[in-house]
Amino acid sequence: MRYAKAVYATLIVIFLVAPLLVILPLAFTSSAFLTYPIPRFSMRWFNELATNQTWNRSILNSAIIASSTTVLATVLGTLAALGLRSQDLRLKSQIRTLFLLPMVVPAVVLGVGMQAVFVPLGINSTYFSVIVAHSVIAMPFVVISVSGALAGVDRRVERAAESLGASPWRVFRLVTLPLAMPGVLSGAALAFATSLDEVVLTLFVAGPNQRTLARQMFSTLKENISPAIASAAFVIIVGTVVIAAALLLARMTPARRKGRVPKTT
Amino acid sequence: MAESFIRFDKVTKDYGTVRVVEDLDLDIARGEFVSLLGPSGSGKTTLLMMLAGFETVTKGAIILDGQRLNGVPTYKRDMGVVFQNYALFPHMNIARNVAFPLEMRGTAKSDIAARVKRALDMVQLGHLSDRMPGQLSGGQQQRVALARSLVFEPRVVLMDEPLGALDKQLREQMQLDIRELHHRLGLTIIFVTHDQDEALTMSDRIAVFDKGQIQQCATPRQVYDHPANRFVAEFIGETNLLPGKVTGVDGSKIALTMPDGSVLRADGATGLAVGDAALLSLRPERIDLHGPNDAPAGLNSLRGEVADTIYQGDHLRIVVTTPAGRIIARVPRKAAEWPNGASVALGFRPADGWIIAP
Numbered sequence: 001m002r003y004a005k006a007v008y009a010t011l012i013v014i015f016l017v018a019p020l021l022v023i024l025p026l027a028f029t030s031s032a033f034l035t036y037p038i039p040r041f042s043m044r045w046f047n048e049l050a051t052n053q054t055w056n057r058s059i060l061n062s063a064i065i066a067s068s069t070t071v072l073a074t075v076l077g078t079l080a081a082l083g084l085r086s087q088d089l090r091l092k093s094q095i096r097t098l099f100l101l102p103m104v105v106p107a108v109v110l111g112v113g114m115q116a117v118f119v120p121l122g123i124n125s126t127y128f129s130v131i132v133a134h135s136v137i138a139m140p141f142v143v144i145s146v147s148g149a150l151a152g153v154d155r156r157v158e159r160a161a162e163s164l165g166a167s168p169w170r171v172f173r174l175v176t177l178p179l180a181m182p183g184v185l186s187g188a189a190l191a192f193a194t195s196l197d198e199v200v201l202t203l204f205v206a207g208p209n210q211r212t213l214a215r216q217m218f219s220t221l222k223e224n225i226s227p228a229i230a231s232a233a234f235v236i237i238v239g240t241v242v243i244a245a246a247l248l249l250a251r252m253t254p255a256r257r258k259g260r261v262p263k264t265t
Numbered sequence: 266m267a268e269s270f271i272r273f274d275k276v277t278k279d280y281g282t283v284r285v286v287e288d289l290d291l292d293i294a295r296g297e298f299v300s301l302l303g304p305s306g307s308g309k310t311t312l313l314m315m316l317a318g319f320e321t322v323t324k325g326a327i328i329l330d331g332q333r334l335n336g337v338p339t340y341k342r343d344m345g346v347v348f349q350n351y352a353l354f355p356h357m358n359i360a361r362n363v364a365f366p367l368e369m370r371g372t373a374k375s376d377i378a379a380r381v382k383r384a385l386d387m388v389q390l391g392h393l394s395d396r397m398p399g400q401l402s403g404g405q406q407q408r409v410a411l412a413r414s415l416v417f418e419p420r421v422v423l424m425d426e427p428l429g430a431l432d433k434q435l436r437e438q439m440q441l442d443i444r445e446l447h448h449r450l451g452l453t454i455i456f457v458t459h460d461q462d463e464a465l466t467m468s469d470r471i472a473v474f475d476k477g478q479i480q481q482c483a484t485p486r487q488v489y490d491h492p493a494n495r496f497v498a499e500f501i502g503e504t505n506l507l508p509g510k511v512t513g514v515d516g517s518k519i520a521l522t523m524p525d526g527s528v529l530r531a532d533g534a535t536g537l538a539v540g541d542a543a544l545l546s547l548r549p550e551r552i553d554l555h556g557p558n559d560a561p562a563g564l565n566s567l568r569g570e571v572a573d574t575i576y577q578g579d580h581l582r583i584v585v586t587t588p589a590g591r592i593i594a595r596v597p598r599k600a601a602e603w604p605n606g607a608s609v610a611l612g613f614r615p616a617d618g619w620i621i622a623p
Contacts, residue, residue, distance in 0.1 A: 159319055160352035162339045163423075164413065165369035174365075178356050 026230040034225045045231040058216035069134040069195035074188045077142025103140045111204030125207025133205045134195040142187035149183020185247045270295040276325035285311045287477040298447050300456045300464035303474030313457050318342050345414030349426040351406040353398040360394035366417040384416040404435045424456045440466045461501050473497050498546040507545040507589045519620045525588035529565045531618030544623050549595035551617035560610040567611040571603045
């Protein structure tokens, strides 16, 4: 039985990471085609990413858009999760469903809708429109993640803080938020990752100036299947891993540094 | 009683259609230790939560030191609250936990360090100030919570079953510690518990709660010896309740005729009149056992038959069947033992019984 479990687990892991294992080595090919076998290992396509104007620009765009989306979605999602925690909120589960809707509505439908809203307002094909669009689909991840963390915050601890003289705002800043921080950080990481690989919405709301890395990979795929795509994928994965690692580290630090808490004012 | 420091004036609390506290009056003096004792759902915790400001008052008023508290937010009430689950801040070390209320009040940094140290020394935890709450035992955590609730010298300290999560020995130790702190610091403490021993050990007065109302509020002695009604008699300690009929009233002295025609005399609650049905409340430890014909004169005596003897270590519990009902007596180990089926006489002084309305 134990054997069977181990074999099953291994198979699942292979199933999940096989695509990565196939594509990633191609980032280092010297060939002009995205195919095996790899003739020689080379950094040629990373050079291409670094020097080619279009790739360059798209990496910068992705960095701008993903980080702005992360901030916006995290702030809004955290506020939503806090609101949904309130005990005397009517229709709580319905409102909650509403917040999570962007996860289930097809991206194409959302894209069409957003374009229809943005164009008359004259804000389509701007950084603003892309960031807003990405935030809409990134926010549900933050709501879920922060709600989960808040569920683990003991209300009696907050009550204790209040009875000790902390105003509601200070209770939030000194007790609730620090305790929910792991959830906020994982929500932020998910928002970042969501924005980084979003293509469909971007097609609708972004102009040529807001071409993101994912969008650029997508169009490259249509035009010529260059190994630069594999290199770009490598960059995205490394970026995601670095962010995740940084968050993990940030989460562990407060526990390590005994008793360090945000300064009170 | 001294002038009222905390006054509950006709306080009512409804949750939807459920009335949890009804038209409740209670006055508490400065420096008093009052326990709110009752079964769960009796409204005692709700009353405490209203005093702390966590719950609103549906009707009536709560007045602290002349100030009406309705509408005053919790953080401006200046009360220390100790919760059953300690409610320490898990992300702050012990010193920061205790410093929290002082920081909220803008106390000077140098002052904070000294007061935190004093508060932690007071609960004998000065050496643990760098630890995180999770690294402490339950008893230690509760002592930290106590220090945190006292360090800012609050006007009132509220305790919501603070010892409920501790094991028996630790609980008894903490009871004495809190009692000692109360005497030494002159604190006004309101203490919610469902443990009658705890209430008897610590309180100046006990308010016995049932169904959202105070059944009796009096000193531990009065509540135990002279319960106001059947609920209090049964809830506090163990008692034998024997039904009878009042056949004579002389001030607080009442004569109760039992179903078998025997007459027992005891003190009783006011308001009983000749002809009323009543209950004799007889504490097991107030009963002496004698041979069937050896009952001393001047005592009430009930004849019966020993049904069972239960060994309890420091005492014996003897179950006696009498015409008035089954009676449990608690006698010291040194007393004579009786075999099952032996005829005995149960004796008790009139001052050791208490007659109440049924």
